[in-house]
Amino acid sequence: MSSRPAAMAARVLRTTPVAPHMTRITFGGPELTRFVGVGRDQVVRMFFPRPGQREPVIPDSGDWWETYQAIPEDHRPALRNYTVRRFDADALELDVDFVLHGDEGPASAWALRAAPGDVVGVCHDAASAEPPADTDWLLLVADETGLPALSVILEELPAGHRALVYVEVGGPEDEIALATGPHVDLVWLHRQGVTAGRSDIVVRTLRQARLPEGQVYAWVAGESGMVKEVRRHLVRDLGVDKRRVEFCGYWLHKVHDDKRFLDEMQEMYAEMDEIEQPAS
Numbered sequence: 001m002s003s004r005p006a007a008m009a010a011r012v013l014r015t016t017p018v019a020p021h022m023t024r025i026t027f028g029g030p031e032l033t034r035f036v037g038v039g040r041d042q043v044v045r046m047f048f049p050r051p052g053q054r055e056p057v058i059p060d061s062g063d064w065w066e067t068y069q070a071i072p073e074d075h076r077p078a079l080r081n082y083t084v085r086r087f088d089a090d091a092l093e094l095d096v097d098f099v100l101h102g103d104e105g106p107a108s109a110w111a112l113r114a115a116p117g118d119v120v121g122v123c124h125d126a127a128s129a130e131p132p133a134d135t136d137w138l139l140l141v142a143d144e145t146g147l148p149a150l151s152v153i154l155e156e157l158p159a160g161h162r163a164l165v166y167v168e169v170g171g172p173e174d175e176i177a178l179a180t181g182p183h184v185d186l187v188w189l190h191r192q193g194v195t196a197g198r199s200d201i202v203v204r205t206l207r208q209a210r211l212p213e214g215q216v217y218a219w220v221a222g223e224s225g226m227v228k229e230v231r232r233h234l235v236r237d238l239g240v241d242k243r244r245v246e247f248c249g250y251w252l253h254k255v256h257d258d259k260r261f262l263d264e265m266q267e268m269y270a271e272m273d274e275i276e277q278p279a280s
Contacts, residue, residue, distance in 0.1 A: 004063045004064050004065050004123070004125075005034070005036075005063075005064060005123060005124065006034075006059065006060050006061050006062060006063075006064055006067070006123070007045065007047060007058050007059050007060050007064045007067075007068075007121040007122060007123040008029075008031035008032065008034050008035065008058070008060060008121065008122055008123070009029060009031050009055075009058055009060070009119055009120075009121060009122075010027035010028065010029050010031065010032060010094060010119070010120055010121070010122045011027060011028060011029045011116075011117055011118065011119050012025055012026070012027060012114050012115060012116050012117060012118040012119075012120075013026045013027060013028045013093065013116060014026045014116060015114055015115075018097055018176060019173070019174055019175075019176050020173050020174065021099060021100045021101065021144065021170065021174055022097055022098065022099055022100065022144065022147070022174075022176070023097070023098050023100060023111060023114075024085065024095055024096070024097050024098075025095070025096055025097075025098060025111060025114055026093055026094070026095050027093070027094045027095075027096065027120070027122065028091075028092050028093050028094070029092065030092070032092045032093075032094060032122075033092065035087065035089075035094065035122070035124050036124045037084065037087035037089060037124070038124070038126060041083060041149040041152060041153055041219070042083065042084040042087075042124070042125065042126070043081050043082070043083060043084075043125040043126065043248070044081070044082050044083065044084050044094070044096065044122055044123065044124060044125065045064065045079060045080075045081060045122065045123040045125060046079070046080050046081070046082050046096070046107065046120055046121065046122055047059070047068075047077040047078070047079055047120060047121030047122070047123075048077055048078040048079075048080065048106050048107055048110045048120055049077060049078075049110070049119075049120075050074075050075065050076075050077060050078065050106075053075075053077075054119075055119040056077035056078075056119070056120060056121050057071050057075050057076065057077055058077070058121035059071065059121065059123075060121070064123050077121060078106035078107065080105075080106070080107045080251075081248070081250060082096045082097075082098070082107075082148070082250075083096070083097075083146075083148040083149035083152070084096065084124075084148075084152075085097050085148045085151070085152065094122065096148070097147065097148040098111035099144045099145050099147075100112055101196065105251070129246055131217035131244075132215075132217060132243075132244065134215050135215055135216070135217040135244075136162070136212070136213075136214025136215045136216070137161075137162040137163065137164065137212045137214055137215075137216055137217075138157075138161065138162065138163040138164070138216070138217055138218070138219065139163075139164050139166075139211070139216050139217070139218040139219070139234075140153065140154075140163055140164070140165045140166070140218075140219050141165075141166045141167075141202060141206075141218070141219070141220045141221070141222070141230055142166075142167050142168070142220070142221045142222050143167070143168040143169070143196070143202075143221075143222030143223055143226060144168075144169055144170075144174060144196070144222075145221070145222055145223070145250040145251055146167075146220075146221030146222045146248075146250060147167065147176060149221055149248075150165070150167065150178070150221070151176075151178060151179070153219065154178050154179040154180065154184065155179045157179075157184070159181070160183055161183060162183045162184075162212065163183065163184045163185070164185050164187075164211070164212065165178075165180075165184060165185065165186045165187065166187050166189060166202060166205060166206070167186070167187070167188055167189065168189045168190075168191065168199065168201060168202050168222065168226070169188060169189070169190060169191070170190065170191050170196065171190050171191070171192065172188075172190065175188050187205070189201045189202060189205055195253075196223065196253070197223040197225060197226070197251075197252075197253030197255070197256075198253065198255070199226075200229075202226055202229075202230060203226070203229045203230060203233055206230065206233055207233065207237075211238075215244070216240060216244060217244050217245075217246075218230075218234055218240065218244060218245045218246065218247075219246045219247070220245065220246070220247040220248075221247065221248045221249075221250055222249070222250055222251075223249065223250070223251055223252070223253055223256075224249030224250075224251065224252045224253075224256055224261075224265055225252075225253055225255070225256045225261070227247050227248070227249045228249070228261075228264065228265060228268065230247075231245055231247050231268065242271060242272075246272075247268070247272070249265060
């Protein structure tokens with residue numbers, strides 16, 4: 001396994017509202033010269049200050065994971081995964097979109113109060129795998145937290161590629177403009193008052209849908225429980241090859257925060273890692 005790079009400090013330059021419950025934060029700073037942008041759906045690890053800290057303790061030397069683990073627990077920053085919305089290597093600007101859901105999580109609580117000059121730690125990571133050459137159509141599934149990655153995927157979708165897109169949000173006010181065309185079918189799914197992370201509307205809709213014929217490549221991102229259920233439906237119920245399902249759990253509802261669920265998610269990620277690692 002290759003070594004993970006060290007994290008770097010990034011300062012808030014500005015905040016821009018995207019939707020009632022989403023804000024775009026633009027980061028900058030000289031350390032972003034080490035940031036490597038690799039294109040669509042790129043994950044960025046973000047380190048947020050603990051309560052009482054003005055700035056987080058950033059694992060800025062060696063392998064970030066090993067350094068992070070070595071930080072004493074009472075000083076260790078909160079770690080969350082986000083998607084790069086835009087990276088400008090010339091201007092040294094990094095855009096990340098945050099879903100705002102009050103003080104329920106450290107990232108949302110921080111983003112609600114973010115102001116120019118505030119500091120976080122960031123570390124670049126890989127982008128999603130590319131669909132196999134024999135793919136006939138794409139199935140793209142996300143909740144609000146997957147919207148930034150989905151936006152980039154749709155913007156970079158080659159002309160003529162067919163895609164069926166399902167997006168779960170709270171209501172019509174949470175819909176944002178997405179790049180679509182004649183070959184993209186976009187379906188917004190509203191929770192209608194159901195708490196985020198507890199709705200079954202995505203899986204229920206997929207089970208009732210008449211999906212296109214041909215080889216599918218699926219990309220699924222959002223709350224881990226939803227992601228697991230969608231993957232299970234595709235693989236177990238519809239017989240989709242595991243190698244044709246890319247997924248990422250961006251957040252975890254508290255009802256899923258137990259050892260059994262986390263072990264199941266870890267097994268899923270281990271399977272994906274085995275699939276994506278080339279034979280030696």
